[in-house]
Amino acid sequence: MSDEGFDHETAFSLLADETRVRIVEELGHATVSPDAGIPHLTYADLKSRVDVRDSGRFNYHLTKLLGNYVAKGDAGYRLRWPGMVLYRALVAGLLTSDADLSIDRFPTGTDCHRCGDPVEAHLYETLFRVRCWSCDANYADIYVPAQGLVDETPKERLRTVHRRSRTVLDAMTAGQCPWCANAVAVEVHAGDGSLPSLHDTRDLDAYAILRCTNCTGFHYLPVSQVLLYHPATIAFYHDHGVDLSAIPKWELRWAVTDATTEVRGTDPWRFTVRVPLDDDVLVAEIDDDLDVTATRVEEKRR
Numbered sequence: 001m002s003d004e005g006f007d008h009e010t011a012f013s014l015l016a017d018e019t020r021v022r023i024v025e026e027l028g029h030a031t032v033s034p035d036a037g038i039p040h041l042t043y044a045d046l047k048s049r050v051d052v053r054d055s056g057r058f059n060y061h062l063t064k065l066l067g068n069y070v071a072k073g074d075a076g077y078r079l080r081w082p083g084m085v086l087y088r089a090l091v092a093g094l095l096t097s098d099a100d101l102s103i104d105r106f107p108t109g110t111d112c113h114r115c116g117d118p119v120e121a122h123l124y125e126t127l128f129r130v131r132c133w134s135c136d137a138n139y140a141d142i143y144v145p146a147q148g149l150v151d152e153t154p155k156e157r158l159r160t161v162h163r164r165s166r167t168v169l170d171a172m173t174a175g176q177c178p179w180c181a182n183a184v185a186v187e188v189h190a191g192d193g194s195l196p197s198l199h200d201t202r203d204l205d206a207y208a209i210l211r212c213t214n215c216t217g218f219h220y221l222p223v224s225q226v227l228l229y230h231p232a233t234i235a236f237y238h239d240h241g242v243d244l245s246a247i248p249k250w251e252l253r254w255a256v257t258d259a260t261t262e263v264r265g266t267d268p269w270r271f272t273v274r275v276p277l278d279d280d281v282l283v284a285e286i287d288d289d290l291d292v293t294a295t296r297v298e299e300k301r302r
């Protein structure tokens with residue numbers, strides 16, 4: 001072991017003990033606070049919180065965590081960043097299914113942009129889906145830690161899912177993986193029906209794949225959807241008194257279908273997307289890197 005930490009196998013094997021997991025949890029509960037920063041917990045306080053009588057046993061397990069998960073200073077003990085990540089994963093329920101939340105289909109209040117039937121939402125394991133069960137159009141697929149959805153009303157759940165989706169895709173369209181912070185690569189593909197059926201790409205002339213170059217995190221999306229995160233679109237909505245960031249994407253036909261996307265070229269890919277709002281239309285040119293190369297506002301054609 002070095003101060004820099006452990007290899008992957010050691011880092012995991014060190015957690016295979018109830019007392020060590022309890023130490024991480026108690027240090028997290030007690031020391032992580034925006035008011036106090038990350039203060040230390042004294043040895044006696046930590047031992048009492050973990051509730052282990054046997055000092056030898058407690059010492060043994062605490063020492064195992066030192067270096068990678070736990071730091072020791074003059075004032076006591078605190079979590080290091082890997083310990084913090086572990087603590088947050090534990091309390092988010094990411095490593096367990098302790099929330100065991102089951103959310104049956106419920107209406108979102110939006111009609112399907114494909115067939116007009118109600119768009120519904122449900123939770124499948126930790127994957128939250130927003131889709132039309134009549135025609136199979138899929139509008140959102142996003143992993144949400146179940147703890148974020150417990151005790152929420154359906155309306156609150158939709159807002160949580162919308163916010164989660166924005167956080168993840170805002171990062172990915174900006175080129176950074178929200179899970180590991182590595183670079184995200186962009187690919188544009190012709191919509192030839194080759195994708196797994198539950199992704200919202202089947203009717204599209206073209207779709208984009210955002211793929212992390214490190215951890216394999218990925219997302220499919222209609223090309224027009226990058227505009228949800230672009231300053232030109234956000235400003236266009238703002239100029240009309242509307243906060244684009246507050247609107248769930250499944251409500252925005254231009255963002256979840258290619259109904260207002262025109263393919264201008266395939267080698268390289270070039271697109272023109274029209275975003276209608278009130279009496280205006282934002283017209284955006286998008287290239288094969290999903291960069292927005294030009295925008296203009298036009299009056300809506302009557």
Ligand SMILES: [Zn+2]
Pocket residue numbers: 112113114115116117132133134135136137
């Ligand atoms: Zn439908």
Ligand SMILES: [Zn+2]
Pocket residue numbers: 177178179180181182212213214215216217
């Ligand atoms: Zn990643």
